[in-house]
Amino acid sequence: MNEQQTMLADMAGSLFSALSHGATVAADWGRIEEMGFAGLLLGEEEGGFGGGWADAGIVFRLAGYHALALPLVEAVVAARLAADAGFAGDGFGTLAEKTEGGIDDGGFTGFLKGVAWGREAGYVVAPSPSGGAMILSPRDAVIEKRQNAADEPRDILRFSGAPVVPVDADIFALGxxxxxxxxxxxxxxxxxxxxxxxxxxxxxxxxxxxxxxxxxxxxxxxxxxxxxxxxxxxxxxxxxxxxxxxxxxxxxxxxxxxxxxxxxxxxxxxxxxxxxxxxxxxxxxxxxxxxxxxxxxxxxxxxxxxxxxxxxxxxxxxxxxxxxxxxxx
Amino acid sequence: MQTFTIKPFDMPAGAAALREQVRAVIREHVTDGDIVRRANCWQVNDPEFSRVLGKAGLIGMTWPKQYGGHERSALERYIVLEELLSAGAPVGAHWIADRQTAPLLLRYGTEAQRQRWVPGIAAGEIYGCIGLSEPNAGSDLASVRSSARRDGDDWVLNGQKIWTTNAHIAHIMIGLFRSEEGSERNAGLSQFLIPLDTPGITIRPIINLTGEHDFNEVFFDDVRLPADGLVGTEGQGWSQATAELSLERSGPERYLSSHVLVTELIRHAGGSQDAAVLALIGKLASEVWTLRQMSLAVAGRMAAGEDPALEATIVKDLGNSLEQAIPSLIQAVVELDLSSGDALALLTAQLLQVSPSFSLRGGTREILRGIVARGLGLR
CATH class of the missing domain: 1.20.140.10 (Butyryl-CoA Dehydrogenase, subunit A, domain 3)
Known part of the structure; x- marks a missing residue:
């Protein structure tokens, strides 16, 4: 690790260790935002940290190491893809694991599965039925709350003719x-x-x-x-x-x-x-x-x-x- | 805790050209149609091919030019080795001398020892063997009893080494002997450089389970060496020998020596839609890719002057285990006729038989895992 990465690891390590598996978005997401972690993969000119995947890898590893119960890795990847698409969302972004449905007249009808903290996310990046990825707003969705075996939120979001912003990415691979x-x-x-x-x-x-x-x-x-x-x-x-x-x-x-x-x-x-x-x-x-x-x-x-x-x-x-x-x- | 410290690094510029140089040598000189000789290829001897590699400047790559070396980087050497091994080239004759004997002489040897032996090793003409194991000192290496006694300026060696790979083709042995009478365990041991044509040495073959002759028993009966037969410091044999072992732990031979079997499995799959075969290819690719990351990481750190002993041991255990599992995994998903001349069947049969040695040679699996456990803070 270079000097900057060591500092990053120290910052992430001490915060994640304090938050760990008891963290909640409502109580603790503000501390993630304060430290600017969600902008890890954004350039400095985009208001981010200016890091690459090597830096993200250090932080993501520490999130796993401390069993951090927050959608940090999803938010980091989603922020990068939103910037690529020229999409400015509010709140944090998240990822959907799978998509079923189709896009008709620019509107998506169907559902997204495995949306990490979909119930609290500002936007979600999902695999697109027409290839690549798409950005949707959970506000347009009917949300069914689900969780994985570790009680991490993995929601199902149902859409009917919802507007999408396309972005070129392989969400399944990035996830x-x-x-x-x-x-x-x-x-x-x-x-x-x-x-x-x-x-x-x-x-x-x-x-x-x-x-x-x-x-x-x-x-x-x-x-x-x-x-x-x-x-x-x-x-x-x-x-x-x-x-x-x-x-x-x-x-x-x-x-x-x-x-x-x-x-x-x-x-x-x-x-x-x-x-x-x-x-x-x-x-x-x-x-x-x-x-x-x-x-x-x-x-x-x-x-x-x-x-x-x-x-x-x-x-x-x-x-x-x-x-x-x-x-x- | 971070079990495996990794310093990311980039492969050298010119990597592709160097690979092409090695591949061209292989295309021209490795034309033997016997596919079985491509398996476990760092134990397949072909002195003629070793001399070809020597002439091409592909042995002793990192050593000083004054000793016949080529002053290339550790990663360039790594590229050459991984290309040779992945193609199944017969590199056995010079392998030990290139990997261990000459590096040991360059590190601990006298100027006369270096000048006498290292240029011939770099030329692919001088071969070495390792004299560690004895009948009663296998995994328990510190039980070595073969002795070295001073007589005037000379040393006189007595005792027996066993499982000595390539003693029958090697010119020199680096052997571990008890140089202090009455000493115990890992104290009082020294390393000696022993020309194998010295009077008093008897080499007898031990034939392995497939009928092949790789290893030997070596007897020492009042073998007289001059004073500079000693390598390094008297009494420091244990630390010198264990440092030597760490050189051998993490190289590409730990996951690539039977790579031709994976290649033949892919050839067998061809346009196959057999899910079990395709999934096995993917599993092996995932493990091979990961081990290459790990082995390169250790090579990079050793090149930077560090001693990542724990990481090297982990690479060896994982690599041995993978290589040992491959023929068995293939046998489980492909219907093979082991009496046929089919390339996949021939290679699988050969490697099923020799693979038990993979987790024995150079430290058994149990010894390696004991070292890992100590590294974790257990024991």
Missing amino acids: AAARSMQMAGALDAALELAVGYVNDRKQFGKPLGKLQAVQQALAVFACEAAAANSAAVGVAQALDRGDASFEVAAAKARANMAAGLGTSIGHQAHGAIGFTHEYGLHPLTRRLWSWRSEFGGEHHWTMLLGTRIAAAGADNFWAEMVRRSDPVA
């Missing part, structure tokens, strides 16, 4: 990239809790962490957390370079794999205490289970990747993968 960064942070936090717990908790006259069976399991968890974190950094680098279609698929698939093992080992290491509502493991693991499905499960992304690679041909797989991160000659 997947953002989730892979949050998952990287949540995995590191769950690992840290597990390591701390087994070093404290004594059974058989010694800390659990002295038992080889426990050590070996946590080493596997550490490898998985490391893989998810590396994938998250890699996808941010690719987004900053431009086309990240390959890297998003690879990173979200890898984060999903890591979440499967990490949640399982994390709970096993904690025993019964990790299963209680009082203890702080579930805000991380329930988010990991939820995020593992959001914006594409493992099968979705591995099929996409596999189909693309098979179509390009066996002798192009390696050459194409490495070309993507080489400087343009």
Whole structure:
């Protein structure tokens, strides 16, 4: 991290750690706004922070690490896309995971699914039925409140002939990239809790962490957390370079794999205490289970990747993968 | 906690041209039709190909020119290695000398040792092997008992090494010996540079489960070395050897040595609509891409003079586990006739058989995970 990124991480870390999973939009969104986090991906001339995806990746990882119960990552991405579309919305923007319906005479009829904090958002960026993305106002919608397995709002918004502003973006891919960064942070936090717990908790006259069976399991968890974190950094680098279609698929698939093992080992290491509502493991693991499905499960992304690679041909797989991160000659 | 510290960096300008240089060498010289020789390719010996690489300036890439090196960057070396491995080029003969022997001599060796051995290694003509394991010192390496005794200015070596890859083709061994009589565990050990034609050395083959000859037993019977047979500092053998092991942990061979099997799986899929096969290709691509990110991150930090030992160990464990799983995963989703001459079947059969070694060589999975656990603050 450079100096500016270290400052950003310090600011984000201390705020998110104070807010954590008890935060609410009503009580706490103002503090996010005060710090200017929503403008992370906006240029300084657009009133933003002037950051790139590498910077966003640091903040998104910390949002996951602290199980931040606010639509921060969605608002950051939505603000960037709104600026691209020349759309000035009030309040914070959010993302929809899926769209069903059609656009007729410039009006959208249908519904958006998986809208994070849709009930409180000022605008929502969603996949468009005619390709790319579109911006809609939740004020035009009938809102059905839903939540994911971590109790994070994931609303359904129904529209009938609502006005849309088109924007060129792959929302599903951007959402997947953002989730892979949050998952990287949540995995590191769950690992840290597990390591701390087994070093404290004594059974058989010694800390659990002295038992080889426990050590070996946590080493596997550490490898998985490391893989998810590396994938998250890699996808941010690719987004900053431009086309990240390959890297998003690879990173979200890898984060999903890591979440499967990490949640399982994390709970096993904690025993019964990790299963209680009082203890702080579930805000991380329930988010990991939820995020593992959001914006594409493992099968979705591995099929996409596999189909693309098979179509390009066996002798192009390696050459194409490495070309993507080489400087343009 | 951040388990894996990453400093993002960019690949060097000229990366594409360097890749093309390596690919052209492979196209011209790796024409052997035996697909099985492309599997686990950093343990496939072809001295003629090693000399070709030496002439092309692709061995000893980062070493000083005065020792036959080419003073290129660590990432340029990485590019050359990943291109060779992903194509399944037979790089086994010079691999250990390029990766470990010469870097060790450049770091700890005397001027005479460097001048005597390093230029030949860079030329692809001198090969090395590693003398660590003994019959009673495997994972428990600190139990090494082979001894080095001073006799005047000379050293006299006695004992036995085992599982020594390539002792039968190597010119020199870097061996770990107990140089202080009565010393215990990791104290009193020293490293020696041993020309394998020295009188008193006997090398016997150990044939592996597929019938191939990779490793050996090496016996030392009053083997006399001159004073400068010692490498580095007397008594510092343990820290020198473990630093050497960290050089070998995180390179591209940890996830690419059987990459040709993935390539053949993609060829097999062709225009296939088989969802299980396509999903497996996607899963493997996701893991290979991630491991490349990780391995490059470690290479970048080592190039900056850091010692990311924990990260390197994580790369090795993940890479070994992936490589070991690949043939088994393919067998689960593709109907294979292992008695046929089909390329995918031949490669899968070969790698099913040799893959148990992947989580044994250079530190078992359990030892690696123990190191990771210590890095986490357990133990």
